Amino acid sequence: MSPSRRLGSRRERRTATGTLPGGRLCALLLAVTVLLCTAPASAGQADSPGSDRNGTNVGLPEGPSDGPVVLVGVPGLLWEDVTPEHTPALWEMAEAGAIGNVSIRTATSRTCPTDGWLSVSAGQRALSERERFTVCEPAPEPVVDGSGATVPGFSDFAEQNARSVFAAPVGLLGQAVRDRGGLTLAAGPGAALGAADASGRVDHYVDSARDLSAERLRGVSLAVVEMPELTSLYPADTDSGEDGPKEADPEDVPEQVREDTLETLDSRLAALVRTLPDGATLMVLGVSMDTGPSQLTVALTGRAVGDGLAGPAAYLASESTRRPGLVVLTDTTATVLDTLGADPGQPTGGRVWQTTDRPSPFEEAVVRLVDFNTAAIVVGASIPGFFSGLVAIQLLIYTAAAYAMHRYSWGERGKRAAVLSVTRVVALAGAAFPVASYLANLIPWWASQYPPLALLASVLAVDALVVALAVAGPWRRTILGPMTVVAGATTVVLFLDLCFGAHLQMNSPTGYSPIVAGRFYGIGNIAFATFATGMLMAVAGVSHALISRGRRRAAVVTTLLVGTASVLIIGWPGLGTDFGGVIALIPGLAVTTMMIAGIRITALRLAAVAVVSVTAISLLAWMDYLRPVEDRSHFGAFAEQVMNGDAGTVLARKLGAMLGTLGNWHLTLLAAGALVFLFAVLNRPGNWRIGALQRAYEYAPTLRAGLTGSLVTALVGFAANDSGVAIPALALTVAVPLTLSACVWALQQRERVPEEDPEGSHCVQEA
Template sequence: MVYGIILLTILGMILTMVGMATTAFAQAPATAPPAARQDGETAAPAPIVVLGTRDLSWGGLREIESSSSPAAGDAGSLLDAASSGEPVNVVVRSANPATCPADGWMTLGAGSRARALPPGAASAPTTPACLDAPDAASALATSRDSGYEARPGALAIALAEAGVPATAIGDTASLALAAEGGAATTGDSLEDLLASSPSGLALVDTAAGAATAEQRVTTLARAHEAVLAAMPQARVVIVSVADAEGPSPQIGILPAGTTSPRGRDGGLLVGESTHQAGLIQLTDLAPTILAALTGSPHPGGASARMTGSALALPDSPPSAASAEPGATDSADPSAVEALADDALRARASHLTTIPSALLLIAASGMLALTAALALRRARPPRALITLRGAALTTSCLPLAALLSGAIPWWRAGASAGEPSSAAVAAAVASILVIGVALVALVALIARAVGHPVALVAGLTSLAWLLDAALGAPLAFNGTLGMDAVVAGRFYGMSNTGFAIASAALVIAIAALRVLAPPGRGWALGLVALMGGGALALDGAPWLGADLGGALTLAPVLVVLAVALTAPRLDRRGRLRAGLGAGAGMLVVGAILAALDLVRPADRRTHLGRFAAGLADGSAWGTLGRKAGALIAPFLSNALALATLMAGLVAVVGAAWWGAREHRAWREGQSAYQWLVTGSAAPRWVGASLVGLGVLVVVETLLNDSGLSMAVISAAAAAPLILRGLLAESPGQRPER
């Protein structure tokens, strides 16, 4: 039976992903070689000049442009450059939570998240520790300890191997070209650089010595004008590489005619690494520059460690490209407004994540505590009706949190591109309002078909899984995280989303088992159909792209199938079920990794890169970083540590209480015995609890935010379990 459920679960996933694999290969971007002259010789590619600044967002730029500041005209010229080019939001997250200029430049040069400063340097962003450039040797040593396996200077090494010169102006910018065993090539000033008419790549730090945002805007605009005047043949990239003053997406302006393998959406370039319109990562610039100057985004060697995905710059600068047939049109004038709104939403989402999660946890916890105290003795029907309504309302909140992404709550109280506490209140209010509306809808449907627990659980799981498969349009920058500030994930299934969807899935399968005809075959088929579909949506690299979730869900489904079909196994049976669960986890992981490994290197997900790292030994650093991420928040924050201790006390107390009540139940002496009769209710509830127990344990061990995932899963499951236990009248189960 165990091997049968493994095969049935995997079969649907394989068939689904084989079709997706062919589509992925068809969409693989082709890298064009450098332009050839009519005489057959390869022409030197047009030079690329990267003008970098720091702590500059689209909202901040628009605010300066509309003010009476002397820099208003310079801000206007940058906005004009954006309207004639390809404006984007840039995620500058490095190996540090807040990115100082040195971290940003080193990340740009590595093509992967790196850091030049120790983690505590960005805690005071206006101090020299964050704003000044460390020497190259200490920066390289610090980056080696980041846990991201980045190779500093990978861009410079790859360009040198291709014979393409690279120069940096400014001590901080030179860190982008710093590499082990070599020193960066630096210039004295931008004026000297322009006088020499450089070829290849030039990196210019325009923010050196500029203390205020207005000063940084002025120096950036003047540098842009100087480059356009002296080097009309150059392709100019403008980017803010650091966000230490306020972590948020930063400005980026790519040359007109830049394209992405994922095309455009709403007039904005879709980032290849983010799958989101108008959003790229700082790590994307290195492979983009390599592709533009050498013809290949990953020529091998040092560039193999790059995690960014290449965009395609035009072969010639915007002025020439615009005259060529078929050149891309300039960006829509409303593009900057849309980008500023996206950045505002990302920052508001970052502020709202904890309050929204606490709403779900507190509502579920208060409901469980109230029910535990109130149901120790028989209650009149009216009291049960109140508890049932509260349980149903609370169980709808996780789905409401997802659907709230369709409401622009992040704009409440916003000023100058900055979110306010009103946005947090609006987010919480939207969850509550949508939750109440869902309760009314569920009650209406349940009146016709019955089984509100299966209905709510099924809808919750399906909605989160489908949203992940469609690129997370609701979950990304939503009320429960997965935002562009933390930048842990941009599409697919987030850890919080998986915690909710998987808990709801376990309960939906168990509750629907009551409706199926008797027999093990029906139970196995139900688990295979719903579980296999969930595995495909969650784990397929082209859909949910969730390695930890797929590896977690596989053993949970096996254990759930055993609990539904053979709830009273002996010790040998439990051992075989455990081995089957472990085998299911390994089989799912191997299949997903194999399918991702055959894709081009620059299109692999985290799973494919991790599998490749197992072969070259670099994956152990990733495992160490994730293990550290599991406990680091609690070691660096006293409030978080206190919360953890309180949570552990609550869990231990609940486990002790639950064990005592379980013994009393088996002996027929439980104070809650009056709630159910017969064996139908305990069977599906018991199977759910077994599956949920495996879920919270495995997801805690396999994910770098596993402790919070376990709490979210429990918060999503508790009201559903309680609603399933509550009878329409004392002693009678409605879900027969």
Template sequence: MRKFWGCLLVFLLCWGGWVDRAAGYTPAWQAARPESPAGIQAVAAGTDGRPGRVVIITVNRLRLNDLKPDRLPGFNRLLAHGAAALLNVNTAGSITPDNSAATLGAGAHLKAEGSGSTAFQAREKVDGASAGAVYAQRTGKTVPDRAAVQLDINEVLQQNRLLPYANQPGALGQAVHKQGGLTAVMGNSDWGTSLQRSAVNLAMDEQGVVDYGLIGRECLRPDPFFPGGYRTDYRYIMQQYRALPEQVRLVVIDAGDLSRLYEQARYLDLQRYQVLKQQAVQELDAFLAEMAGALRRSDLLLLVVPAPGEEGGRRDYLTPLLAYGAGVKPGWLSSPTTKRPGLVMSTDIAPTLLAFWGQEPVPGMTGRAMQLLPGGMDYFRLQQMYGQIALVYDARWPLLQTYAVFQVLLLLVTVGLIIFKWHRQEYIKPFLLAVMAVPLAFLLAGLLPQPHLPALAGEVLLITLLLTGLSMFMQRYHLLAPFLVICLLTALGILLDTWQGGRLQGVSVFSYDPVVGARFYGIGNEYMGVLLGALIAGSGAVLSVAAAAAPAWQAAMRLLCLPAFGLALYTLAAPGLGTNVGGTIAALISLPLTLLLYFRVRMNWRVILALALLAGLFLGGFILYDISRPVAQQSHIGRAAGEVLAGGMGAFWQIVQRKTEVNIRLIKYTIWSRVFIASLGSLCLLFYRPVGVMKKIQLKYPQLFAAFAGVTAASIGALIFNDSGIVAAATAMIYAAPPMLYLILSERS
């Protein structure tokens, strides 16, 4: 048996080096966290004393794999002399060009369903009348013939009034107008008789108006060999761009050929599609090179992909973002929203442009101005980063679902075996230990290369077997040694990784998901529940083992729990570390309660009131500290507090409503609700059957039993105070139900 575990360990140690040499892969945390020189600079301009112009080129359906720097000199120029990142393009609805463009222009997740086909130049004809006349009929406002208008602006406003947070469609264009600047939009993605002018949603103001519009048929050139018969006329667009007046501060250019191909791909032969796509990318590349050469020293160019591409039935999860021009140096783009080099949100672009012009973010913008981390960026590393993030997204559902289903079935089977007194109960104990070891295995897998999903699944399985074997080996020294090893190693691993920047959590499928975008940094809800559960259960095991050795040892270990719990609490709460408000509240409930049970303090209303007061002071202190920092450095704790201070109780109840809706939705649909119910239900059932077994364990291991009570309190606290609390509640119970079942099986045998 020892040879087996030794061979398993040697295999894991050799695996990383073999994959690295064979396929060129690096460990997951290195691929996802590019090294960059110190010094973060804001993306800013004004190098020649004039207000800078921002040119945004939107290329819907462009893929990262399409950007081949060795074949495309225009893209190569932007990559070599500019900054890049992956862009999360989530919206308040589905990820469509209409919704994405509205989100980009508002700096908040919006909806604008169907509005891409209702944007027109004011002089275009709509049902026999000019679009300007129709706009005047609907809004009571007149616009010049040169303008572009969003005829469905009232519908767009109505769609977004129903969202549970403040927002303002057209906030970016409105900010330009307030500063005396003008806006322009050029190009379209029309195909056949279908209109697609979603770029207007990015540049428009709150009234749905863009000052200069060139979005009709004149911006296209006939091409009988291209699907639909028309291509983007880049030469004409460039001529019109050079003719724009000086006052135009924001120009949005829709390079629509890839979008036209995407919409008609099902009608094309695959080889023909690839040829046309390559031609479209090359024409776009030549236009980018010309546009980069036409920029003034104070101008900023952004290449944005609002809607991801799709090939072979697989849609991209994130899109490329390139920045070039004034204030930009070669490197990575990041933002306070994500705090991850090379990853930003689409809501960050509008605040970035306002910062470029020296303006403050508009109320309702949830994004933050992007930052520049000079150096270290290249195309290959950008691809590696995308591959790692896509792997996490693809692996989360199959791996976590399998783990959760296995855990539920194991709990149900074990309870049944205990109640019906099956005589082969020893065989089930290693599986209970394996369930407890899986979260740590998910964390440690980030140290190894992960070329694909089967490799990741195999790594997690092998690490789980290794941890299970280690814990079973330790059982020869004490019955509780397996809990002590797994729980303390898990808690220590999470704490160390958090203090090192959360690199392993950032690439773990058991942590947050950059594609979903609910959290990008700190301790996610999965590992928050694991940290509290493992730390409390591990401390109970330590105290029980120490009690068996000598009473003095138990007293010393009990005192050591104070700094250990304090460190975990600080790590969860600190804005630069865990930044998990719900986890902090759950810790403030469970950790002091566990300590009181360890020290056998009798609970009464005075003790409860004192604990509540201390918890409020502790949490309030961290919130005040975070909100006192510059906006760019604040975590979501400080930003939420800022929203409440600015919006009063209305903003507070909006936050409560939003988090409650998320929790209810998760309880209904996530597998973790079944894990939580199965865990809590098995513990409740064992209080009654077999008769007296729980009382016997309580008398034999009082400190460990108190720890199980603390884990349950942490689980319930996480459920109540977290926006996805059911996940944290279920992961905390991993260190209550399986250990209790293990002890009962040991007592019965």
């Protein structure tokens, strides 16, 4: 079967995707796991098992070449476009060179060609202001002056990006080449934006790649070439009525027309390669999208030899993503400057491209890149419906549970028992929903003909398995047994996922997306809320079992060991790498531990906890800062920003993002509904004289500790993370249904335990 047949046509793929893991033993295992995970992470290996991330910088073994760097930007070029039939030259170059997907996210969610070129110029996420967000505007035509040219209005681009939240220094790339004594060449208006120095000038300019020759490239250090053939297929609809121009629909372009355009593009790229001197570094980059929402585009590099490219034949990677086969747009700037031996003069947002092993045969390597992009598209299309469904399901659970508990006294005893049993199972299912959304990634649901339905079916199937485990063993007869199983499963799954590269979080509806590009490794904010809450509720359940047997000290020690391991894996650079997570989890863990130990919580003790939190995160950031620049995570980068006085911009951006999340009605409604149910329903006295929550506390006092710690972590997490309301919303999605399951058990015990002795005989029942 031909590679193009396996990859499928662009139209077929667009259609398919558009609808598109005794207390002493436990402590020992956690300690060993942390050691095993930390060792490879400190060596820089955070990728999939068996992958090699001891990567080397792109280039030949003997070091940087004396030849030029030629950066070819092809807006809209996807790996599904690269086939032996329609792009044979590009296919051969990719087979010989290093390849990967590139995340093209810029300062906005829509990456037009001008945004992409400005980001390459700045080495930071940049943007170009346009009249309508949905329509891309062309780059300005350079004003030719002799052999060079100047981009009109370049100072406006520089000023607006200097004022943006990313403070992108437009012109950095061209200026760094000029400061080194090199010459720049641009072919096309977009390329001029990418290659221009701080004044907006390039040393040599031609209108298109067809005007390039070996003579024009002689003496040039950096040549930036724009090949806009795919973009020209999708012009804006200028006759669209009162709302102004509208973006063209990709489905309006026949597949044959796109294939013909790809063949033309391929021939021009092959002609360009034939003009390159031996030793020149070629970089082909899908610098933006041709039309429609962002996807992952093509990244390819190699050294020119004869009429083709020389290796290394590998996947591209970088410290920005720490994933084989995936780099980000701003890595391009760092890689070009590193190859030329030029000093950018200031930190860039990207890291130098590296190489790592790729699958064999080559066709399989391309298929994996296509599939990864497909999964990202599916998740992006599914997220709105997924969270709408999550909110609806959670609110339905709360409403049904409130009604069942309000009508608790109605009907016969058998009927009441059945209603309460069903309520408990449903509550456990609601709490297991987040962890099920991660475990569902063990199933390739994105390859289904109907991905949204496949995603839902996968999540529900896994959810059912977790609930079955929770109610299958002898622990189902205890108040916190089923709760502890669900919370423990949540904790263990995400703990192990962090140990082995966070693959369950990548392209998960409750994880992170390489297209959105908020995070590429470590623990995301939503996953943090799920993990932290699961851990605190799990240690509350384990502590209850230990205290019931008179082993309070063992309960405290277990809580501290599990909690410390959790803080370490969340905050350790290369594992969780979550700055705000450490700040949020330590107070919640401290409150839970003090309540389990029977220690009074005072303002002085809380102040001491705050000092410990700040000290811990400062120490982690300083340790990361001491690592080489190319190995640092955002911990070390933030430490450098603090030392340089630039941290204010980052903090302001995160504060704005945090406050902006309050406008997300899905998550705000989810958090509000959970709090109302917790304090207005479960804590409301009924005909059993006290609220169900208070009755549950009498049977299991440590439940209060776990729930209180979870609420503290959720509150601090809301203030310390740019995801804002998402932290309490997801934390309560786990904590409140788990608490409900314990409250239902307490009500069921009322059927069996005399009302006069709610604290005495229940211990006998559980034992």
